[in-house]
Amino acid sequence: DVALNDLEDNLLLFFTGYSRSASAVLADQKAKTEKDDKSMLENLNFIMELGLSIKTTLEKGNTRGFGELMHEHWLHKQKRSDGISSPQINAWYDLARQNGAVGGKLVGAGGGGFLLFYASDRAALRAAMATAGLEEVRFTFDHEGCKTLVHNI
Numbered sequence: 706d707v708a709l710n711d712l713e714d715n716l717l718l719f720f721t722g723y724s725r726s727a728s729a730v731l732a733d734q735k736a737k738t739e740k741d742d743k744s745m746l747e748n749l750n751f752i753m754e755l756g757l758s759i760k761t762t763l764e765k766g767n768t769r770g771f772g773e774l775m776h777e778h779w780l781h782k783q784k785r786s787d788g789i790s791s792p793q794i795n796a797w798y799d800l801a802r803q804n805g806a807v808g809g810k811l812v813g814a815g816g817g818g819f820l821l822f823y824a825s826d827r828a829a830l831r832a833a834m835a836t837a838g839l840e841e842v843r844f845t846f847d848h849e850g851c852k853t854l855v856h857n858i
Contacts, residue, residue, distance in 0.1 A: 708766035712823075713846055715768065717830055718812075719820045719839040721794060748784055755781070772807030772823030779810055794820070797837055804833035 755778055762770040779798065783790055790798075794811060797820060801809060805826030813819045819842065824830045831841060 708763065708768050709846070711768045712771070715772075715824050715827060717806075717822050717824050717827060717834075718842045718844055719797075719822075719834045720842050721797065721818050721820060721839060744784070748781055751781055752778065768823065769807060769825070772825070774808065775810055775823055776802070776808030779808060782810075797834070797839065800833050800837055801830055805829035 755774060759771060759774045759778075762774060790811060798806075798809060801820065801822050805824045805828070806822040807825050809820055809822035811819070812821050820839070822830060834841065
């Protein structure tokens with residue numbers, strides 16, 4: 706599949722060395738949601754709709770559109786809580802966008818530590834991130850699903 710190959714080629718993952726507390730961010734989000742905070746609920750509904758748009762965009766094979774929607778998601782997610790990102794991570798994200806990244810996201814839940822980007826210019830993005838001190842983590846897609854490994858002692 707052309708789109709799948711494009712994603713595998715153009716999604717780049719970088720280790721930031723940072724970790725964050727997902728529980729604190731989620732607790733803040735939960736408290737605002739339970740208080741019927743209008744802006745939080747609107748943001749969560751928007752993100753849900755954006756997820757459906759991402760699915761449709763990928764099903765159509767529009768990988769560049771996927772990258773653009775990643776950026777839109779990044780912008781809206783940060784509005785939910787100050788703990789979503791940090792000034793340093795924002796600086797790296799902005800640097801990536803200036804050097805070949807169409808969009809990206811912070812991944813790694815409670816461990817944080819990784820920025821994933823869809824790149825239109827892989828070489829420029831790799832060079833900028835390396836200069837900023839971020840290490841690329843190479844990966845490929847696994848199409849076999851979950852596996853259980855048993856080790857006999």
